Amino acid sequence: MKLVRCDVLHRPRSFRPPPVSPTDTVVSASSTPTSATAEAPPSIETLRAPGGRGAARAGHGGSPRVATDWSGYCSEVALLLIGAEYPRWSRLHPRRSVAGCVLIRGQVLNPSESFQNIVIDHPSAECTASVLDALVLFTELYPMYRKKEIEKCTESAVKFIQSKQQDDGSWYGTWGICFTYGTFFGVKGLAAAGRTYNNSSSIRKACNFLLSKQQSTGGWGESYLSIETEVYVDNDAPHAVDTAWAMLALIYAGQVEIDPAPLHRAALVLMNMQLESGEFPQEEHIGCANSAFYFNYPNYRNVFPVMALGEFWRRLIANQNKDGCN
Template sequence: MESARRGIAFYSLLQTSDGHFAGDYGGPHFLLPGLVVAWYVMGRPAVMISPAQQALMLHYLRVHQQADGGWGTHIESPSTMFGTVVCYLAARLLGAKKDDEWIKEGRDFIQKEGGAVMTSSWAKFWLCLVGCMDWKGHNSVPPEMWLLPNWFPFHPGRLWCHCRMVYLPMGYLYGTRFTYFDAETDLLIQELREELYCESYETIEWDKTRHLVAPMDNYSPIPVLMKVAQNFLSLYENWGIFSPFRNAVRKAGLKYCLEYMRAEDLQTNFIDIGPVNKALNMVSAFHVRSHMMRVPDYLWVAEDGMKMQGYNGSQCWDTSFAIQAVWECGLLDKFPIMSAKVWAYLERTQILSTETSQSSPAYAYESCENRDKFYRHVSKGGWPFSTSAHGWPISDCTGEGLKGVLALMDSHVITDSVKKGVLKNIDPTRLYDAVNVILTLQNEDGGWATYENNRGFGWYEELNPSEVFGDIMIDYSYVECSMASLTALAEFHEKFPHHRTKEVTFAIRRGGEFVKSIQREDGSWYGSWACCFCYGCWFGVEGLIKTGEPTSSSAIQKCCEFLLSHQRPNGGWGEDFTSCYDKDYAENGMKSYGDDGSGVVNTAWALMALSAANCNNVDAIRRGVQYLMKRQLESGDWPQEGISGVFNRACGITYTAYRNVFPIWALGRCAATYGDVLDTPETKV
């Protein structure tokens, strides 16, 4: 257990004063450019991005440029037009000079691929906002869609919330044809109009460019049905015959969009659900100062410069996992200060559950009337991915937060501190609220999605307009969300067996049936939120075992066989984001990072699944443990390797916390499961 203890001792140094663990949640390249465009069109206020921050952002863009001159959609992606156009645009807006060598290389890449008319729709949207593309070159995003009756099969309120909350301000800005007010006289914008295209800006027939997209961007080609709809909407936007009707409904649609964005701003304390709609809402909003105060929530400085994170952080998510890892190592009482600070953080972060949060404007939106009006699921009692101020609860974050509290609540460190008034008590009624959130989020198929129940249909993907992302249109049930939710219910039921007993046990059983139903033929589970099959297998195995599935069952044994078949010669496991992209195990593992294709995070996930299943191949477990111990640094840290997170199938995202939390957890679990059987001079964990 010494190796695990050293790992915890190091990781505790990264704990902040409020109790969460600091970590990088960057990776996507299209986030920072959106913020930069918003800053530029709003007049370049220094309070939003200071000169020092501009320099750090330029450094980030420069160090992530690839050898071919382009940028990827994320930091490990090969160059794409999406990544290159928006990063080039951001660099120039931040002050990079036209004749700088790295800027020339980026421009050459864009020109070689046909110019910015060949980039994907999200990049085109930013170009339109800043005045570097005519709105006729962008497909319609009609705000009047929100006026459709709620029963309409493709009402936008049925979309996955991240998709919905991005296209909400897009609809408003498209409907008003918002363009940077100084675009026609700004010399930099005039230069960009020359640099980004292969022909004269004035001669481009914009309407003919709407469907153009470079093959490298076309991960999710726009289906025929959506192209037909877009062509009809183009007629709707441009034919005079539609003008009287369009003008009447557009005014009402724009009014509703503003009202909805206002609600989103207040519910999230001007953080908003994510970085894309944060930037778009900021351009659309009247409360600009309140928005600007929340820009730093998204910014992170690391050795590669300043980036915009994929959320306002992963604080609650990382912290919930970390304390469960320490608990499973049996070391809570050995790290009393850390444990107490985690308790304080989880207590403070439960959504709309503290006096402070219940006195905020967000609390008014928890009423049934407002939740129905703005398509929000119940929030009170859930836990977020990041902070309480963010305000959006998620099924798996609620599950992991609840498990973190349950792990801590019987610790002497916590009980003594609560009695002395040093820590606040978490009343059981607050845990009941969390259980209510989880129960209400279970889908009809028995699984759990992310933020909401599945409100739409699979055929919505036939209307996916993004080109660069897959499976974004509805909130699907996932093995990760399902395991986190059902295991939280199971652990809650062990401590509170008389609370909603029938509902809880029924939900657990249905959840287990769902998890088993989506197991792949080869025994694996596809992980949608990290790389990929090792991650999915850990969730799948753990979920089934919590429902009472015997470790000898065929489902569990098939998963063990799958994982063992992918163990690499050095004892580790490794995958990169291409597993998610291709939906097929990346046989080359992480070879591009050295160490024979293995990585500490994937190895930890595989070991956690195998040890949960009580795998009888002790030699494989021993070799995996030896690999983790060999890779541990003298400080107790582990090296940062490849990107471990993913979203929407095609975009990698960084979770630096994973390299610490999961090796600690795996070592603790293996030691508890196998004990002295693993002991060799190399495996005294």
Template sequence: MTPPAPNIDPLTTPLERERVLAAYQRACAALEAAQQPNGAWAGEVVWNPMLICQYVICSHIVGREIPEPRKQRIRLSLELQRKRDGGWGMHPDVPPAPGDHDHHPNHDRDPAGLAGAHDSWMFHTVLGYVALRLLGADPNEPLLQDVRAWIHAHGGPYGVPTWGRAWLALLGLYPWSELQPLLPELWLLGDDSPMHPRRLYCHMRLIYLGLSYLYGARTQADASPLVEAIRGELYPEGWDVSRFRATRDQIASTDLYEPIGQSLEWLFAGARALSRAIPAVVRRRALARAWEHIEFEFASTNWVCLSPVNGMLFCLAMWSRDRRDPRLAQALQGLEYWMWEDDSEGLRICGARSDIWDTSFALQALCEGPQIDEAARAVDRASAWLPRAQLRADILGGREHYRESARGGWGFANEHHPWPVSDCTAEALEALLHAEHRGWDHAAARLDLSDKLAAVEFVLLRQNDDGGFGSYEPRRGSMLLARFNPAEMYGNCMLEYSYTECTASCVRGLAVALEALGANMPSELRARVQAGVDAGVQFLLGSQASNGAWPGFWGVNYTYGTFFSVAGLLAAGLDGEHVAVRRAVRHLISAQRDDGGWGERYEGVLESRERPLDADQPSRIVQTAWALLTLQQAAPERGREAIERGLRFLLDQQQPDGTWPHDAAVGVFFNTAVLDYRLYKLVFPTWALSRWLSR
């Protein structure tokens, strides 16, 4: 649906409108200032220190010396992210421990509402300790003494989840023999096998690819006095393989989210017995097949890989296979793509880049508002860059390496990352169609009709049989596979699902394309698009929770899922009087807080239920913007009072430079992995102001 043209609402006073317009102008100036020279917006996606610790371990194993200034920046980032109970954790917002960096904005705050919960996780704390020691930290300095005390007080490294055990095994700090089996032989199964790794969610699939190679090759760093010293510090009771064997099915309570069920225990036991009986020639064939897939991922992504996790695992596989491989330097250089480095927060590695995602939302926000100079300039630059990030051809050789067709898609990151995603494609296409409709599109960058149609085809290929949409791919495996999750600290990570948000974005993008392209869309494709939209609508209607909202998978939580779902339903032709939309509106109005805003705790994602903020906590800026955007679109009159109260909350929170302060991370994946999308707190409040001014 094309955004409405701006007009003055006669039911608001000129002063009110002037205040909102002034705030919008400041926000647009801030957005323009945040725009990259190429026209994209690219905010850091903050997670936790796991990745930078793995980078230190990877560099040590392959013998790549980290320069001293970078070592200091890594240490700075670890110090800033340390939690109040002494270790490191999964969540980026839990208050760090007091120390030498009390100026850091996260100190002395509990923005996630986690007071009383454990902050540190065994996985992250053990990796943090090992990384600091490999960087040269003295084991007797107070910081490391405190971290070591936390590890021992919580049972020691025996309780590290399986993926952490693998990183320890690479250093000789955990016996490979007692790791839960990660058999590379699964890559030799026929493609039609229900257990073939091709059926897994792509991130899980490629992590398993790297881990299974390293497990099968029993890759291990060269022994050194430093690693021997670390072993003695982590295991002061001595190295006893029988103790590892006795605890191999136990995960520290701080880290356990999905317990190992009996069926998975049986599977592990069978795989362990099978592993001992596999002939050496079969193991060599399995490693060769896994290596073919690793080589393809390096080559098809220009060394950046799907994520830094599998990128580092693949670097280690290359080193394991041939320490003198001349391509190892390129592979390690590919990790730089994921790094953020500065003097204030040190060196960190993001789990994802979000250039296309951020740019698509910012472009839609500005296209919906008044055509002020700052917005027009930003839209002009963004709509020139975004088409260049579209994939115009399939990945050569992709089919035999289990890649879906990529032509027409946009990814989450940027033009250098050829892993396109359904909702990123739908949001990018819609953004460019809105820019074109408003006449703000950069003339030289306008998408050809063939590119628009290719994007539509790409989105349709991600639809599942239940009418919902997957992300990178449609679901390939049976839901039974979800019961065999070996990543004990994450949930819902084995398969592609039908996600509420992806489905809503795809429904909305397809509906906008159907209207915008009109007769230019071939009749056969129009019929498929309409059928896809109709099936997506039915999926969304069937996914509405009893409270009238929709749960989120990629964001916290009901506010996020409802923001997407209502927009998708309205774009598909439902109106504000539809019972599902009215129920959603009722929920949002009832959830508004005394300060005029909205807010939820992230534990609601963990527990699959509503978790409102405590009464004494201020509302969340980004969640308030999501609620406002939904109400303004679905119930501009019925929700008028709630909208004005929420709008005043945003206006009061805006800073003089046009931005909004950080209050809490509201992104999430795999239930436990909370992310802070740094640009969300600028893009979505700006969009809420934009939408209000447009009406």
């Protein structure tokens, strides 16, 4: 089922799905609607927030709504995901308790059957890059421990990450939005394994991709629509976390040593976005789960901009000291 849009609605803890009457149309994993009088599911247009596609919940910049209470997930939220007149439901759970479902216009919808890829965890470039980075750090502390196994695993991880790179030099991210996020991890993993701008075509392609997406402001901003279209969609305004991810990827790739000008512009954008409190603004949703729905990691808006500015400053100082020694 192709992902179209997902809205997640809060409902009270006391809510219980209404009983299913004989005249209701029940959609299960192994059946299709059978009631002769059953209505077709509501169109996606009827499921959007008031005001259409750009409508926003306060403080969320127009991105799709998402629940923040993760406890009792299936029994706490109603998920509306309509991708076609009658979506093809998953066969992973042919029998489900109605307690984990919701009844919408006469149809029982199971949240776990409504997400694209949500119940299957596919290998991803970002997870592989994180493990690769950890293995490299481990070998620096314990270079002889299971050396051959770790070397073999490292090379396999590098090949996997390279195989997932898009033709334009980006990586598709499944746990964040989207190509900026995936490219940040792809470059970080390859750089940890010793790949550089000079010895890796993957790193060079990634740098070209990121630099081509830098906005005239000097920052980066990617729309959640990239997840749905699987093509980079610019958000027309810089996003603090996107800008930090792009900066970090370029820094790991060696952009400071090649030409720091794009990073100077991006750093200025981040510094101007910082609030009087020292924090960075909460902007549009930046998190994503298995390419299925969107949310915010509250600490991302502060952690990644600080990391990017700090790493950029550290590399600049290191280069100055290096030039002074020469």
